[in-house]
Amino acid sequence: MFHPMEQKCSTNQRYKNDLKDSHLIKTTAAPLTFGEYHNIFLTEKEYKQLKADFFGLDSLIEQLSAYIQSTGKRYADHAATLRIWAKRQKSEQKQAPGIPDYTFREGESL
Numbered sequence: 001m002f003h004p005m006e007q008k009c010s011t012n013q014r015y016k017n018d019l020k021d022s023h024l025i026k027t028t029a030a031p032l033t034f035g036e037y038h039n040i041f042l043t044e045k046e047y048k049q050l051k052a053d054f055f056g057l058d059s060l061i062e063q064l065s066a067y068i069q070s071t072g073k074r075y076a077d078h079a080a081t082l083r084i085w086a087k088r089q090k091s092e093q094k095q096a097p098g099i100p101d102y103t104f105r106e107g108e109s110l
Contacts, residue, residue, distance in 0.1 A: 029043055030043070031043050034065070035061050035062055035064065035066075036066065038065075039068050039069060040061050040064055040078050046079040049079075050079060050083070050086075053083075055103045055104065055105060055106075056086075056103075057086070060089070064078070064082060064085060090103075
């Protein structure tokens with residue numbers, strides 16, 4: 001006979017623990033909704049990385065949100081789409097003659 005403290009976890013108890021662990025993994029990487037129409041889906045990690053990489057991200061998110069709402073287009077990866085839009089917008093700004101580029105990252109000084 002086993003002492004109650006020496007008993008191993010039952011199969012049901014192990015299954016419950018596995019469910020809790022898998023639930024925690026899914027909820028920490030769950031996408032959040034952004035934009036006026038709540039149709040931009042990014043994980044918290046993606047949002048933080050994009051915010052660090054691109055100035056004016058929130059404005060870009062609003063533009064993409066309105067574009068998706070008005071056209072009905074679907075994108076497989078909103079983070080990748082925002083990166084493309086930000087790079088395109090930056091290259092268009094550089095091509096504008098006579099307008100100096102004063103963009104900076106948060107924490108930088110001019």
